[in-house]
Amino acid sequence: MWLTWRAATQHALYAEGGFYLRERPSGHFRTSVGASPAFAEAVLALLVEVDAELKTPPVLDLVDIGAGEGVLVSHVLDAADPGLRDRLRVTAVDLSLRPAGLAESITWSAVIPSGITGLAIANEWLDNIPLDVAEQTPDGPHLVMVNVRTGEERLGEPIGAADREWIDRWWPLSCVGSRAEIGHPRDAAWASVIQRLARGCAVAVDYAHPVDNRPAHGTLTGYRDGSVVTPVPDGTCDITAHVALDACAAAGERAGAISTALSTQRDALRALGITGARPPLDLAGHDPSGYLRALARASEEAELIDPRGLGGFGWLSQTR
DSSP states (O other), X not given: OEEEHHHHHHHHHHSTTOHHHHOOGGGTOOOHHHHOHHHHHHHHHXXXXXXXXXXXXXXXXXXXXXXXXXXXHHHHHHHSOHHHHHHEEEEEEOSSOOOTTOOTTEEEESSOOSSEEEEEEEESOGGGSOOEEEEEETTEEEEEEEEXXXXXXXXXXXXXXXXXXXXXXXXXXXXXXXXEEEOHHHHHHHHHHHHTEEEEEEEEEEOBOOXXXXXXXXXXXXXXXXXXXXXOOSSSSEEEOOBOHHHHHHHHHHTTOSEXXXXXXXXXXXXXXXXXXXXXXXXXXXXXXXXXXXXXXXXXXXXXXXXXXXXXXXXXXXXX
């Protein structure tokens, strides 16, 4: 069966029995949440900042969009002080079933709640929102079709007006054979987050690239069992593509965001206290166990801010 990449990915990941309704993400790829509890501690630090800016509302929301196994919100709850924890309303948003053992205080939902007052965070969510792929031909961009069983591709019809408008603005195609991943479904998804934010901050963290440095042939990738694989949309692997966060930022502003910050995870986490600094050597002399723990923590933090790895992720932060 031949489908557009958007339709094929939607079916492979989210249809009945699809990859994300069947599999746990931690078994297939490494994320910042799984790399270290320090990531959750940084999110908690950001939540505390938002709380102060909102002048400590009686109920403070923490919404994790694309929550996976609920690890991030669980770690944030564990690390929060009792006073903050008592005011927190925590919602984990995911299409999969509620994980066993998740704290009862965490609401598990398939939809993003409205009226969020606090922090909404989407860590590696936008990259899994399906999109179409277009390839430049001598007579203009055409949709790329994919065989859902084999991953084989062929060119389909010319793209429509909405796709053409998005490509012209956000991913201009310079030569025959170049490709664009048409990101307006992600723009709309992010705009829906901003629209549900009554007061506070929304953050998207993802693989990203800017409009002046888009990859010529796209970023469509598959993951299975911790390895990169050919992206075949048959439901046996994750299918992902990097995010045009600058386009999402513009959509967020149209949806009502009043401030926007685009940065890297390295810069964002360092501002939240994640530095990767090694402990002083003299600690090893009087507290060897403490030194080893601090050294392990420094190693975890270094992975989170490594500019060649997780630290190179894009961070989009917008407020209302």
